[in-house]
Amino acid sequence: MTSPARPVVGIACDESGFVGGSLFGGIRVFAHASVRVDAPEAAGLVDEVRRRTRSGGEELKASRLNRPWTTHVASWLVGPDGPLSGRATVHVTDTRLFGLARLAQVCLADSTPQGWWSADRDAAAWATALRLHRLLDGVPPAEERGFLEGARDLLWVTRRARLRAVPASWPEVAARTAPELAEPEALRRVGEYLERPPDTPLTEPLLPALAWALDHWSAQGDPDVVHDEQSVLTPARVRVLADGLADAHPGRRLAGFERVDSRTDARVQLADLVAGVVRRTVEDHLHGQATGDPVPVGHLVADASPLTPEDSAAWVRSLT
Incomplete structure (x- = not known):
């Protein structure tokens, strides 16, 4: 008896806080977002963010949402009652x-x-x-x-x-x-x-973050990923990711993987906005620079995120 075909789950991914191999620089937090959203809805949400932030036609970056006068837009987009509720998650690395x-x-x-x-x-x-x-x-x-x-x-x-x-x-x-x-x-x-360095660099938090995202979304179906272009995500490494998913969960598979320019794909641009808002919120806390009411991001942060167990993990979870 054959097993029924599993559904395919389309997810878009992007990161914020790229460290370029230098893990001890000024950036303390790396955030990798994965969002389950189709292209038409993503385009509509990006357009709405543009409208609410009066961004015009320039490239829309998360920095636009991290300004004091636009945090209400960030809270609308990523909040627990927002349009991405239950369809976005962020793996955060200290x-x-x-x-x-x-x-x-x-x-x-x-x-x-x-x-x-x-x-x-x-x-x-x-x-x-x-x-x-x-x-x-x-x-x-x-x-x-x-x-x-x-x-x-x-x-x-x-x-x-x-x-x-x-x-x-x-x-x-x-x-x-x-x-x-x-x-x-x-x-x-x-x-x-x-x-004899390992085949996969140790200084890229993107790799374990993406592996976690595939594992997470594969519980709902076989992931079909569109990801912002990153040189570390070579075809050979993507194959290793696919093999790792299949080994960890027999019967699951990586349905597809495409690298795109975030400026031309609204789904990835949306993931970039989510990652940027979460990263800035968490990093402000770690640097003691948080002011005002923080954006509610706790529900988005993956439980597997490698954060300090002292106060930052509990603080992040409290932001709901």
Whole structure:
């Protein structure tokens, strides 16, 4: 007896807070939005946002919704009673903690991690990241900056410019702040990582965020994805995503995957607006810059989002 065909679920995705491989820069939050909406409705919603924000014909960006005089429009669009209720979700990553967890995986794990892994799903690495985060909050700013810059240079390996040896400054930098990361065994692991980097980069929070989105929406049907153009989403990596979905959930499949320019596709532009509003709201809180009544985004933030477990996760959930 054959199983009935599963429905196909069309979703549009875009991100906000692209870090370009540098996980310890000024951007603290990465947000990846996935929205279930068809093209005609998306075009209508984008036009309505334009009308309400008086944006005219220029490219519509989330920054337009993040201004004090347009937050009421953002609240209408993404709020729990808004037009996207039940049809949008955002995977949010604290990039500082994500990077520290990746560092712990490289230095302390017995096997080299892959970029598909969600950093907080490695319990030991995530615990180390939280400890390093608290430790760095208590050291002089120059020491904190030196450690984070060293970690950035260590993790940020590209195929065009690979480091073939442990950066000369890293053992001293690590020993000063986190001695276990400068132990001989840790440095050996770092050397192996630099010599033979994983196929998928560890510094791209987009990869585990997209993997989560496919898993999430596949509960409703086979995802057919239209995504903003990103060089990291190569055909080979999309095939790995598809294989991972099928392995995790036999019978499910990736129905399609298309990369488009967000400026020409209203569905992706809508996902960009949602991601941008959520990212700005969460980042303002993490930087202590939140003012006035925040936009209600808590219902959109995925439970799997790797955020700090202290106050930010609870605060985000409270924004409903």
